[in-house]
Amino acid sequence: MMNTPLLLTDLIERAEVYFPTKKVISRTSSGVHTFTYKEIVQRTRRLASALSCLGVEEGTKVGTLAWNHHRHLEAYFAIPCIGAVLHTINFRLSPQHIAYIVNHARDEVLLIDKDLLPLVEAIKDQIPHVKAFIILSEEEVETELKPSYSYEKFIEQGDPAFQFTKELDENAPAGMCYTSATTGNPKGVMYSHRGIVLHSYALGLADTTALSEKDVAMPVVPMFHVNAWGLPFAATWFGTTQVLPGPYFTPEILATLIEEHRVTITAGVPTIWNGLLQEIERKDYNLSSLRGVLCGGSAAPKGMIRAYEEKHGIPFMHAYGMTETSPLAIIASEKSSLGELNQEEKISIKAKQGILVPGLQMKIVGKDGEVAWDGKEMGELLLRGPWIASQYENDERTLGSFKDGWLYTGDVVTIDEEGYIQVVDRTKDLIKSGGEWISSVDIENAIMAHEGVFEAAVVAIPHEQWHERPVACVVLKEGYHEKVSKKDLYEFLTPQFAKWWLPDEIVFLNEIPKTSVGKFLKRTLRDEIQALFQQS
Numbered sequence: 385m386m387n388t389p390l391l392l393t394d395l396i397e398r399a400e401v402y403f404p405t406k407k408v409i410s411r412t413s414s415g416v417h418t419f420t421y422k423e424i425v426q427r428t429r430r431l432a433s434a435l436s437c438l439g440v441e442e443g444t445k446v447g448t449l450a451w452n453h454h455r456h457l458e459a460y461f462a463i464p465c466i467g468a469v470l471h472t473i474n475f476r477l478s479p480q481h482i483a484y485i486v487n488h489a490r491d492e493v494l495l496i497d498k499d500l501l502p503l504v505e506a507i508k509d510q511i512p513h514v515k516a517f518i519i520l521s522e523e524e525v526e527t528e529l530k531p532s533y534s535y536e537k538f539i540e541q542g543d544p545a546f547q548f549t550k551e552l553d554e555n556a557p558a559g560m561c562y563t564s565a566t567t568g569n570p571k572g573v574m575y576s577h578r579g580i581v582l583h584s585y586a587l588g589l590a591d592t593t594a595l596s597e598k599d600v601a602m603p604v605v606p607m608f609h610v611n612a613w614g615l616p617f618a619a620t621w622f623g624t625t626q627v628l629p630g631p632y633f634t635p636e637i638l639a640t641l642i643e644e645h646r647v648t649i650t651a652g653v654p655t656i657w658n659g660l661l662q663e664i665e666r667k668d669y670n671l672s673s674l675r676g677v678l679c680g681g682s683a684a685p686k687g688m689i690r691a692y693e694e695k696h697g698i699p700f701m702h703a704y705g706m707t708e709t710s711p712l713a714i715i716a717s718e719k720s721s722l723g724e725l726n727q728e729e730k731i732s733i734k735a736k737q738g739i740l741v742p743g744l745q746m747k748i749v750g751k752d753g754e755v756a757w758d759g760k761e762m763g764e765l766l767l768r769g770p771w772i773a774s775q776y777e778n779d780e781r782t783l784g785s786f787k788d789g790w791l792y793t794g795d796v797v798t799i800d801e802e803g804y805i806q807v808v809d810r811t812k813d814l815i816k817s818g819g820e821w822i823s824s825v826d827i828e829n830a831i832m833a834h835e836g837v838f839e840a841a842v843v844a845i846p847h848e849q850w851h852e853r854p855v856a857c858v859v860l861k862e863g864y865h866e867k868v869s870k871k872d873l874y875e876f877l878t879p880q881f882a883k884w885w886l887p888d889e890i891v892f893l894n895e896i897p898k899t900s901v902g903k904f905l906k907r908t909l910r911d912e913i914q915a916l917f918q919q920s
């Protein structure tokens with residue numbers, strides 16, 4: 385067979401040739417704007433051309449601090465299609481971490497949304513390698529960052545017929561993203577053209593997300609979080625209509641976008657879908673266009689899956705991945721060989737993370753080697769494949785996570801007879817009580833299935849006799865504060881767990897602290913709760 389390179393240039397040019405009239409709908413601070421792919425690709429060529437004139441060339445790192453919108457999409461292609469590296473920056477990180485990753489990546493140009501300018505202005509003296517700042521706005525913007533350009537003016541000078549670089553190596557870096565670490569600085573993961581293209585194929589498989597030209601896809605997951613799970617790349621390639629929800633969206637804005645633009649598939653972390661669920665229970669929307677709510681990043685609670693599927697008739701897709709895995713690695717889908725399943729069995733399958741995506745390999749290693757496929761024995765998940773990272777960029781922590789050609793995910797899982805994987809916990813969040821493991825995720829999911837509970841997180845507190853014991857932190861839904869007591873929750877949990885799994889204490893909170901991508905911030909919560917219990 386021919387060994388033709390897999391390049392992002394082919395993805396965007398396909399959209400231009402086959403789908404010039406298909407749409408990208410972009411919500412920005414100035415309203416909702418619609419572009420055709422023809423316009424998007426022309427604007428992308430202009431941006432690529434203007435960046436080249438600025439001196440961006442093969443290997444140059446270009447950072448973005450931006451929401452999900454059309455300009456960010458243009459950057460997604462313009463930068464790698466001239467051989468430069470698209471470095472999407474999580475703007476919710478602390479200023480120190482943002483400065484660290486801009487410097488660690490050696491970003492030379494930054495593309496910044498207007499409302500995020502103060503974040504960069506605050507660290508401007510700490511990022512000496514950055515030679516130019518492009519403000520993603522229509523108009524000129526006053527800023528302390530120099531030299532700066534306003535995006536629309538900047539691309540106006542670019543050539544709309546600019547030719548993307550064709551002579552790229554498919555293994556050359558196209559993008560990079562930093563993942564938060566338990567302690568210390570974020571770790572950088574580099575994505576190659578080849579990895580992104582193969583991952584895009586994976587998103588199109590009928591038994592994964594089946595993303596296709598006929599879809600209207602709305603990635604709610606930020607474009608800085610593992611490339612919005614690769615959706616903008618695949619959607620552009622396939623000619624899928626894209627709806628980009630822009631800045632400061634609320635559940636109401638998301639529901640309205642789905643309704644108005646007949647979104648068929650959308651993607652985000654469980655906290656987003658929990659918020660949307662409250663909204664659609666509050667007010668009627670017509671969300672009948674949805675064929676899939678893709679959920680990953682942390683475990684989707686069974687109660688939430690049930691509410692979407694049974695109450696609202698919205699199909700739920702549970703998937704697992706990491707920054708290091710591009711991210712799609714595991715996805716829940718019903719195998720036909722399981723025969724006719726009743727509703728409860730279907731929900732149970734969706735509550736697991738699913739089976740390995742074709743193209744990848746896995747191993748689950750426990751205390752005594754690979755675990756049995758019995759749904760019980762726990763082990764760490766190891767992954768390898770063409771869209772799995774092989775290292776962290778210039779980081780000695782590579783040694784801890786990449787060994788013998790495998791990525792050690794740090795996630796403890798079980799696998800059942802059919803190959804369905806269930807994430808039990810992150811290694812560091814498992815609770816060790818009396819020499820046995822307790823899964824914080826299992827208890828959280830059980831509590832969140834209670835009708836009065838908005839969210840719940842379970843963490844360990846030290847215990848003299850048992851080493852660690854679980855404590856549940858619970859946020860009640862509005863209107864339930866008077867109605868739900870600790871006793872009610874214990875009565876609800878008791879039939880579901882062995883006695884020693886039940887939390888020693890249930891603490892009611894107003895909010896669970898979250899990470900920059902909306903996951904429970906277990907570390908902070910653990911510290912707070914441990915301090916609370918030490919005092920008392």
Ligand code: ADP
Nearest residue numbers: 563564680681682683703704705706707807810
């Ligand atoms: P961060 O480390 O900053 O949270 P990632 O998005 O890379 O960034 O997180 C990957 C981790 O998220 C995985 O290692 C796993 O612990 C967790 N995760 C992802 N998807 C799921 C899922 N469906 N169920 C449970 N945990 C998940």
